Amino acid sequence: MAPIRTIWTGGREQARALAPGVMACAVVAAAAAFLSGHYGAPVMLFALLLGLAMNFLAGEGPCAAGIGFTARTVLRLGIALLGLRITVAQVQALGWQPVALVVGSMALTIGLSMVAARRMGFQAIFGLLTGGATAICGASAALALSAALPVHPLKERATLFTVIGVSALSTLAMVVYPMVVRAAGMDAAQAGIFLGATIHDVAQVVGAGYSLSRETGDVATVVKLLRVALLLPVILLAVAITRARSGGEPGAERPPLLPGFVVAFAALVAVNSTGWVPAPVQALGGEVSRGCLVAAMAAIGMKTRLAELATVGWRPVALMLGETLFLAGVVLAGLFAGGR
Numbered sequence: 001m002a003p004i005r006t007i008w009t010g011g012r013e014q015a016r017a018l019a020p021g022v023m024a025c026a027v028v029a030a031a032a033a034f035l036s037g038h039y040g041a042p043v044m045l046f047a048l049l050l051g052l053a054m055n056f057l058a059g060e061g062p063c064a065a066g067i068g069f070t071a072r073t074v075l076r077l078g079i080a081l082l083g084l085r086i087t088v089a090q091v092q093a094l095g096w097q098p099v100a101l102v103v104g105s106m107a108l109t110i111g112l113s114m115v116a117a118r119r120m121g122f123q124a125i126f127g128l129l130t131g132g133a134t135a136i137c138g139a140s141a142a143l144a145l146s147a148a149l150p151v152h153p154l155k156e157r158a159t160l161f162t163v164i165g166v167s168a169l170s171t172l173a174m175v176v177y178p179m180v181v182r183a184a185g186m187d188a189a190q191a192g193i194f195l196g197a198t199i200h201d202v203a204q205v206v207g208a209g210y211s212l213s214r215e216t217g218d219v220a221t222v223v224k225l226l227r228v229a230l231l232l233p234v235i236l237l238a239v240a241i242t243r244a245r246s247g248g249e250p251g252a253e254r255p256p257l258l259p260g261f262v263v264a265f266a267a268l269v270a271v272n273s274t275g276w277v278p279a280p281v282q283a284l285g286g287e288v289s290r291g292c293l294v295a296a297m298a299a300i301g302m303k304t305r306l307a308e309l310a311t312v313g314w315r316p317v318a319l320m321l322g323e324t325l326f327l328a329g330v331v332l333a334g335l336f337a338g339g340r
Contacts, residue, residue: 021066028298044139045167051301071299076261078292083268084285101334109135134323138200148238165320170200192219
């Protein structure tokens with residue numbers, strides 16, 4: 001009984017140590033969700049800004065441990081639960097042409113981003129981070145890829161910049177891209193594919209799609225979920241890069257080939273594809289995932305000093321804007337070349 005008592009006591013002490021920081025992140029996440037619903041702006045952006053305003057909590061004090069736990073462990077739980085939003089049947093229902101277009105545009109965008117990042121003086125993994133956020137699912141992809149990338153003194157600052165940039169560009173695209181759709185004379189299916197394949201965040205895809213028509217919104221949402229599913233292979237690419245780099249350093253510990261949250265993500269996609277998961281459970285999983293990601297974004301904001309973000313310069317901004325325009329151009333070219 002003594003070992004069990006020791007484990008129980010240790011668990012209670014750890015929970016007591018983490019509680020203040022976790023609760024602080026939860027309160028900020030709730031405030032961000034309220035402001036997002038009231039003003040219609042991205043919830044991740046509100047969580048980030050509120051977290052930055054409260055970064056004094058992440059210093060030495062009772063909240064520090066819980067904030068670190070939220071930024072790391074709660075983040076990975078939220079990523080894993082994204083698997084409950086995706087099924088194989090959703091991907092199959094699109095047909096091969098939209099799938100090929102989405103996969104091809106994602107690969108081209110990420111590849112070009114990594115090359116462009118190197119040419120602009122950054123590490124290639126910064127291009128993987130920004131390109132993945134642009135090509136997959138915005139702030140959620142940025143957080144997932146950041147969790148899989150190697151530890152670096154500038155990683156949190158790069159992650160925050162990416163979240164800010166992708167949230168701002170996604171909001172702008174939600175307003176501008178429906179006008180592009182009308183100007184190009186696209187039908188509902190074409191419009192849905194374009195919006196779902198180019199706008200970064202899920203919420204902005206839904207807003208833009210259903211602002212045109214219900215059919216456009218339905219197609220856009222499914223295409224967007226396909227992009228979310230592509231998060232898995234891109235995380236595996238990030239893990240492979242991390243393992244290759246750490247393997248070349250004497251004494252460095254190589255990360256696992258498949259991190260636990262990636263395995264959980266893939267398992268939930270597989271289970272969700274069977275049709276056994278009730279709709280209320282899927283909805284609950286989606287809400288919990290969203291809450292975890294928003295809380296983690298608040299925690300990352302708390303751990304960052306705003307003065308550090310002011311030093312990024314114009315080159316990262318140009319990189320993300322170029323990625324966004326390139327993705328839109330590739331998808332447009334693919335739609336018209338395919339006669340969709």
